[in-house]
Amino acid sequence: MQYSAAVITVSDRSSRGESEDLSGPLAVAALREAGFACDDPIVIPDGADSVEQALRAAITDGIRVIVTTGGTGVGPRDETPEGTRRVLTVTIPGIAEELRRRATAERPAGMLSRGVSGVAEAAVIVNLPGSPAAVASGMPVVLSVAPHLLGQLRGDDHR
Numbered sequence: 001m002q003y004s005a006a007v008i009t010v011s012d013r014s015s016r017g018e019s020e021d022l023s024g025p026l027a028v029a030a031l032r033e034a035g036f037a038c039d040d041p042i043v044i045p046d047g048a049d050s051v052e053q054a055l056r057a058a059i060t061d062g063i064r065v066i067v068t069t070g071g072t073g074v075g076p077r078d079e080t081p082e083g084t085r086r087v088l089t090v091t092i093p094g095i096a097e098e099l100r101r102r103a104t105a106e107r108p109a110g111m112l113s114r115g116v117s118g119v120a121e122a123a124v125i126v127n128l129p130g131s132p133a134a135v136a137s138g139m140p141v142v143l144s145v146a147p148h149l150l151g152q153l154r155g156d157d158h159r
Contacts, residue, residue, distance in 0.1 A: 003036055003146075004036065004038070004065075005064065005065040006065075008043075008054045009023060009041045009044070010051055010070040015043050024069055025041060026136055026139070027041070027128065027135050031067070036065060041069075046077035046078065048079035059123050064122060064123055064150055065124050067142060068115075068126070069134075072114050072128070072129050078114070080127050084127055088116070088118035089118070092119065095117035096115050096126075098141050099138050102137050107133075114127075124146055
């Protein structure tokens with residue numbers, strides 16, 4: 001069964017056309033290679049409200065796996081986790097913990113990511129940092145658990 005996925009890049013500069021989105025296309029490529037139907041990244045400005053609105057729109061469109069990139073740090077407009085928490089009905093801290101563990105092993109600053117992960121309705125949502133390196137190391141984590149998680153949401157056995 002092919003599921004639909006979406007990538008949401010959260011960046012003031014990219015949304016204004018001042019810098020190229022380098023992370024979103026990496027996440028899209030990984031999802032497509034894993035067999036997910038995935039359009040090009042959606043680029044939105046930073047802020048909890050814009051993140052919440054984009055996530056809700058993706059869920060309404062029937063998207064089953066949503067990966068955000070960017071806005072997980074401690075900058076004044078880094079509010080991706082706050083917007084995501086407004087949408088999540090179930091948190092899955094283990095995914096975010098593994099992402100931070102791997103990122104920190106590569107770079108000590110990896111522990112500064114505040115990304116969250118969980119479920120909203122029938123969609124899996126994972127926040128990744130905005131750097132291409134973080135997306136490259138994070139997507140294998142997402143893809144390693146997404147099929148099993150989607151099966152659980154569908155009611156499959158937990159084997």
